[in-house]
Amino acid sequence: MTFPTEKIRSDFPILKRKIGSKALVYLDNAASSQKPKQVIEAMDAFYQSSYANIHRGIYTIAEEATELYENARKSVARFLNAASESEIVFTRGTTEGINLVRFAWGRKNIEEGDEILLTEMEHHSNLVPWQLLAQEKGATLKFIPFDAQGRLQLDRLDSLLTPKTKLAACAFASNTFGTINPVEKIIAAAHAKGIPVLLDAAQAVPHFKIDLQKLDCDFLAFSSHKMLGPTGIGVLYGKKRHLEKMDPFLGGGEMIKKVEWDHATWNDIPWKFEAGTQSIAEAVGLHAAIQYLNHVELDKIFEHDQSLVRYCMERLPEIDGLTMYGPPAHERTGLIAFSIRDIHPHDIAAVLDRNGICVRAGHHCTQPLHRKLGLEATVRASFYLYNTKEEVDLLVDGLKDTVKLFRK
Amino acid sequence: MDALYREEILEHYKFPRNRGALQHPDITYKDTNPLCGDEVQIDLSIKENRVTDVKFQAKGCAISQAATSMLTDMIEGKTLDEIKQLGKKEILEALGIELGPVRLKCALLCLKVLKSGVYGIKEWPT
Ligand SMILES: Cc1ncc(COP(=O)(O)O)c(C=O)c1O
Numbered sequence: 412m413t414f415p416t417e418k419i420r421s422d423f424p425i426l427k428r429k430i431g432s433k434a435l436v437y438l439d440n441a442a443s444s445q446k447p448k449q450v451i452e453a454m455d456a457f458y459q460s461s462y463a464n465i466h467r468g469i470y471t472i473a474e475e476a477t478e479l480y481e482n483a484r485k486s487v488a489r490f491l492n493a494a495s496e497s498e499i500v501f502t503r504g505t506t507e508g509i510n511l512v513r514f515a516w517g518r519k520n521i522e523e524g525d526e527i528l529l530t531e532m533e534h535h536s537n538l539v540p541w542q543l544l545a546q547e548k549g550a551t552l553k554f555i556p557f558d559a560q561g562r563l564q565l566d567r568l569d570s571l572l573t574p575k576t577k578l579a580a581c582a583f584a585s586n587t588f589g590t591i592n593p594v595e596k597i598i599a600a601a602h603a604k605g606i607p608v609l610l611d612a613a614q615a616v617p618h619f620k621i622d623l624q625k626l627d628c629d630f631l632a633f634s635s636h637k638m639l640g641p642t643g644i645g646v647l648y649g650k651k652r653h654l655e656k657m658d659p660f661l662g663g664g665e666m667i668k669k670v671e672w673d674h675a676t677w678n679d680i681p682w683k684f685e686a687g688t689q690s691i692a693e694a695v696g697l698h699a700a701i702q703y704l705n706h707v708e709l710d711k712i713f714e715h716d717q718s719l720v721r722y723c724m725e726r727l728p729e730i731d732g733l734t735m736y737g738p739p740a741h742e743r744t745g746l747i748a749f750s751i752r753d754i755h756p757h758d759i760a761a762v763l764d765r766n767g768i769c770v771r772a773g774h775h776c777t778q779p780l781h782r783k784l785g786l787e788a789t790v791r792a793s794f795y796l797y798n799t800k801e802e803v804d805l806l807v808d809g810l811k812d813t814v815k816l817f818r819k
Numbered sequence: 820m821d822a823l824y825r826e827e828i829l830e831h832y833k834f835p836r837n838r839g840a841l842q843h844p845d846i847t848y849k850d851t852n853p854l855c856g857d858e859v860q861i862d863l864s865i866k867e868n869r870v871t872d873v874k875f876q877a878k879g880c881a882i883s884q885a886a887t888s889m890l891t892d893m894i895e896g897k898t899l900d901e902i903k904q905l906g907k908k909e910i911l912e913a914l915g916i917e918l919g920p921v922r923l924k925c926a927l928l929c930l931k932v933l934k935s936g937v938y939g940i941k942e943w944p945t
Binding site (some may be wrong): 559628755756757758761765773787788816817819 | 822824881925
């Protein structure tokens with residue numbers, strides 16, 4: 412069966428937008444995805460018919476809102492095959508999820524002299540929180556290096572997991588190389604030494620199927636806004652036995668059981684980590700996004716994204732002076748970062764914008780990675796279910812125009 | 820073809836005026852735009868309070884390179900007091916285009932570097 416791109420495109424109102432006289436070509440999906448009307452309408456309907464604060468109310472719409480919020484949690488648990496929905500904590504996004512682990516788990520378990528193992532291809536949001544924790548505790552960060560193809564060099568893994576290593580934290584898929592990392596191997600090696608593993612799955616969950624019970628990672632964080640859902644909500648998955656032993660993250664309403672003047676006892680998981688009024692309509696939107704992804708089927712989306720990136724990588728070498736970064740197409744998600752000799756990425760993105768094409772130019776929140784490549788910035792095109800081969804052609808045409816304009 | 824990259828901007832970008840470094844500059848200043856890694860250095864020779872020679876080195880996008888080239892063109896023979904009067908307006912008039920907030924920083928880096936040098940600021944206060 413062919414992929415129903417036309418039908419899908421008609422579900423995304425923004426794709427009718429023009430930039431000047433040009434149709435919008437949205438190729439910045441790794442930064443954030445667009446939203447189908449099913450998500451927008453679900454949130455709208457919720458505000459119009461059932462909106463109230465959750466958990467506390469003894470009236471009809473508060474009960475409806477609570478049910479919708481908790482149903483969203485169940486749908487996330489099913490989507491990822493978590494053992495229990497109590498392992499699904501709502502956050503504001505990937506960044507907050509990782510910081511939650513830093514505060515609620517890291518402060519308790521990381522001590523002076525300990526090591527945290529990361530990779531050289533982490534997004535700043537899976538690097539800076541650990542830098543801050545390491546500085547606070549006097550711990551050290553270690554890094555699994557990447558090779559010339561943007562693959563992790565796992566032959567170093569065993570020696571990098573030392574008796575001092577207390578946590579391994581790794582991107583499931585790289586937002587710059589697109590590499591889908593062999594996290595199963597990292598988890599197996601770490602677990603053999605009793606070390607828990609956190610996965611930054613911001614670029615993974617939107618793009619391919621994940622089975623948490625099979626994967627067996629200890630923590631996994633992602634954002635709704637990159638998977639067709641709204642901003643302001645994300646998920647931290649944590650194994651029950653970790654979550655139960657962890658301290659709370661933020662203190663406030665709803666995360667407590669009983670409050671005295673000078674102390675309090677904590678609510679059960681996952682609510683222990685959900686202090687204050689949550690992003691309720693956003694949970695409803697995330698639920699609708701998951702339904703949409705399930706309807707199209709993640710396996711087909713993955714195949715579609717990969718076919719686009721493969722085609723793109725076949726065509727990009729037509730451009731004079733272009734260098735691509737990362738592994739071959741079949742080892743990556745649907746994104747490709749590249750540079751063009753002597754033309755600054757900002758200029759490339761600015762000319763493409765005149766053609767209605769949205770790409771990212773910059774360091775994509777991976778500054779140390781770019782520095783290792785000897786670059787300040789790259790251009791990144793990232794694809795998703797509504798993109799087409801014709802849009803890849805427009806990108807290539809736009810890049811040819813850019814080169815013509817700037818070549819000296 | 821493109822309103823953002825006017826002919827004159829491309830001209831300055833491809834054939835920059837005053838590119839290079841001075842052997843014995845009286846004033847030299849360098850700064851970067853951490854957002855995009857643009858880097859500009861301007862060297863000045865000064866005689867009786869007047870710019871007698873200027874050279875620049877720049878790494879970065881076409882807007883920042885062209886703006887720097889245009890600015891160095893503008894200041895030859897000017898007194899330091901006249902340079903202190905230069906502002907955003909003059910740079911944008913020379914470029915002749917509208918810029919969003921991100922690209923504005925690219926365009927104005929050269930001015931920040933020039934003025935820091937002329938005012939004798941060791942480091943830009945943050
Ligand atoms: C790999 C990776 N990790 C973390 C993040 C941060 O996600 P958020 O900004 O939604 O917290 C991103 C998104 O930019 C990402 O690509």
